[in-house]
Amino acid sequence: MAGGKERVLRRRIGSVQNTKKITRAMELIAATRVVKAQQRARSAKPYAEQITSVIENLAAGGAEVDHPLLRKAEKISRVGVVVISSDRGLAGPYNSSVIRAAERQVQNARSEGADYSLIVIGRKARDYFAFRNFTIDSYTEGISDNPSYEDARRISEVVAAMFAEGQVDRVELVYTEFLSIGSQKVAVRRFLPLEDTEVIASEGGGDSDLSTAFEFEPSPESVLEALLPRYVEARLFGALLESAASEHANRQRAMKAATDNAEELIIKLSREMNQARQDAITTEIMEIVSGAEALGSDSEKVDEMLDLVGSSTENNS
């Protein structure tokens, strides 16, 4: 019986079509999420800018403190690496590139003769590092696609405490920077110790007018002391939000590519299927014709047969 190959192909097309429906749905979901995440990242900017602007004003006012978050170790014996990945996959190269960058930081630390501490956010990075027998000092999941400020505060408290107690002497933050919807890149930033206030001030981002002399209450030093932990939190929060937006943008791109590939595959398979069907019909005709020939050389009979075949191919096409 003809159509064995055709049936197999038909089933495959059906399954590719189902996959395409799923990837299309994921693409659309990611597209709406990336817009939301982008908005959140944008509306979080004023706070970070204002905090920076207060630091600028403090630096201009000459505030200097001996804050634990500013401690510069003479010898780095342990480097902390904060890595922000996602909980779920199917986001193209998003996780692998950020994980690779984090692993490089760990190797750098080792080559400097220092130990490492991993502070992992997101299941994907945990799976990667746990599988390779890295020690993970702190792990958080379930926040990376929609982080709240509370999450940022909890994590930065853990990291700041590790740093203040001298468990780590330097902390690097590895995350994905959201440049635009079409462009994200992995960023490695010094998280702790904080730069001196002058450096933070000169890097800018704030909107302050430095020509004015401020009054401080209670004192410039105590304002700075209260401010630095908030600055650390705001930075981590910003990184979390950018990573979330990047995750959704990457997923959207990956799913768009998958949908396009599925479409191509469907076209290719349909062609193969049509050809298989055509082949089957041709074989059938050949069988009928040769059967008729074998029955005898009676030319009338052959003509009759051919008429029959003609009507059956019309039905087939």
Added chain:
Amino acid sequence: MTFQVELVSPESISYSGEAEMVIARTVEGGDIAFQPGHVPFIGVLSVWSVEVIRPDGERDVFAVHRGFVQVAGTKVSILSDVSEAAEEIDIERAQEARSAAQELISSDSENEEALASLERSEVRLRVGGVEV
């Protein structure tokens, strides 16, 4: 004369508008009122309320649990990671939190967490318009 007031939280600018006067309390324990033309000022806020007096005489009151105030030029920014507008406050919950905290404190008067929670719930109640 008015100036611009912004209440900035890490997630967004939660309030923004014109005002004639802003009253806040710094960690030193003193209330401080700002009017247009105030000298540039940066202060650490204590767990207290922030009152914004609008040009039409209406008051907007917020419970601010920690944060900073920066006055520069014609703009007052209040930076706070935990703040609530008066109408957002759940009075019942605040009352429950207050009695729970008081109970803890009666057995352990140095329970810092309970003391802080008491302070927060009292500010909430005060801002919410309940006598404490």
